[in-house]
Amino acid sequence: MTDPHTARTIVGIIGNVISFGLFCAPIPTIVKIWKMKSVSEFKPDPYVATVLNCMMWTFYGLPFVQPDSLLVITINGTGLFMELVYVTIFFVFATSPVRRKITIAMVIEVIFMAVVIFCTMYFLHTTKQRSMLIGILCIVFNVIMYASPLTVMKLVIKTKSVKYMPFFLSLANFMNGVVWVIYACLKFDPYILIPNGLGSLSGIIQLILYITYYKTTNWNDEDEDNEKRYSNAGIELGQA
Numbered sequence: 001m002t003d004p005h006t007a008r009t010i011v012g013i014i015g016n017v018i019s020f021g022l023f024c025a026p027i028p029t030i031v032k033i034w035k036m037k038s039v040s041e042f043k044p045d046p047y048v049a050t051v052l053n054c055m056m057w058t059f060y061g062l063p064f065v066q067p068d069s070l071l072v073i074t075i076n077g078t079g080l081f082m083e084l085v086y087v088t089i090f091f092v093f094a095t096s097p098v099r100r101k102i103t104i105a106m107v108i109e110v111i112f113m114a115v116v117i118f119c120t121m122y123f124l125h126t127t128k129q130r131s132m133l134i135g136i137l138c139i140v141f142n143v144i145m146y147a148s149p150l151t152v153m154k155l156v157i158k159t160k161s162v163k164y165m166p167f168f169l170s171l172a173n174f175m176n177g178v179v180w181v182i183y184a185c186l187k188f189d190p191y192i193l194i195p196n197g198l199g200s201l202s203g204i205i206q207l208i209l210y211i212t213y214y215k216t217t218n219w220n221d222e223d224e225d226n227e228k229r230y231s232n233a234g235i236e237l238g239q240a
Contacts, residue, residue, distance in 0.1 A: 060134045
């Protein structure tokens with residue numbers, strides 16, 4: 001019989017694997033940018049936003065904030081590194097106005113994170129207090145990120161087409177949410193449970209839409225503008 005700690009570790013490892021797959025989702029877009037030597041119409045916003053999200057979750061997983069959360073650190077630390085690589089490549093091939101936008105956003109994020117870390121360590125002296133503050137911030141940022149696919153789901157309903165909502169990405173998002181919900185329940189952690197519960201709900205809605213509109217999808221109808229829109233809005237990186 002597997003004890004809860006071992007079960008939680010196994011589930012967390014599975015969650016790391018699935019989440020890593022989601023962090024790898026933008027690679028085709030980044031490779032395309034590298035080959036074109038231009039960012040074209042692609043936007044850096046999802047990657048820049050995910051940098052802050054990963055920083056926050058990595059901080060949340062540290063022992064002096066939320067003990068026994070090593071697997072939260074491993075996946076979000078990995079995700080942070082990957083997102084910084086994506087942002088760097090974007091910066092290299094972007095135009096001057098876009099570079100300026102990326103620089104301002106990254107500076108703001110670093111300052112914000114520094115303020116959060118200082119306030120957490122200086123004013124809060126127990127892991128319960130620290131995990132509550134950082135956990136609430138993580139929930140807020142995750143909810144904001146989960147709003148991104150709403151644009152795509154609206155497009156699916158409007159066009160009755162799932163062409164720009166890839167099935168395997170939707171399935172991976174759903175599975176990622178479910179695995180981390182189980183992880184949070186094995187040692188109750190509401191700050192991991194709530195955002196991933198919402199992620200699971202978002203994933204199941206996407207799968208329902210896929211089943212509903214699959215037959216009405218015109219797979220031969222090319223629409224590059226919508227494809228580019230999804231390439232950015234659809235990068236929903238589910239975290240722990």
